[in-house]
Amino acid sequence: MRPVLMRELLGETLREQRVAQGRTLRDISGSARVSLGYLSEVERGQKEASSELLSAICAALDVPLSQVLADVSDRMALRENVTTLPVGAAVAYAA
């Protein structure tokens, strides 16, 4: 199982925030001054967002960057547990 990358979970988090707010790629890309295509690639985990761009996207979403990072950390922790749990652990959880 390939380890998950930070940009993938960051993209997931940013997309979920945007969708939860009922906002479009066009809206956020305009506010954050990034091309719609690039923002879409960031959301899909295909491009790294620079720190400046990440700040601009969070500002456009009106979400503190600290909150986005905490969310990404939580998602990462879940994936790390999945890949490091000993065999049988899933059975124990399911029981």
Place this chain on the structure above:
Amino acid sequence: MRPVLMRELLGETLREQRVAQGRTLRDISGSARVSLGYLSEVERGQKEASSELLSAICAALDVPLSQVLADVSDRMALRENVTTLPVGAAVAYAA
């Protein structure tokens, strides 16, 4: 006051981890297969680390990436509070 950038807090966090372990830039750069100069720039917040490089550095430090991100989130939250607290809030805290 310029908003702090993610790469600056990430660099701080990675450097503190390395120093706390008593390890050298040479040691970590060797394990993570990144040049010593590049790692040093990442630690000083001058270069963005790709998600792949970030995973490699965390593996070299034997620290879960989720923990590093939680640490960066905490540092970011402190900075956000400093810049967003209303005037007088520091006085209230100090009282």
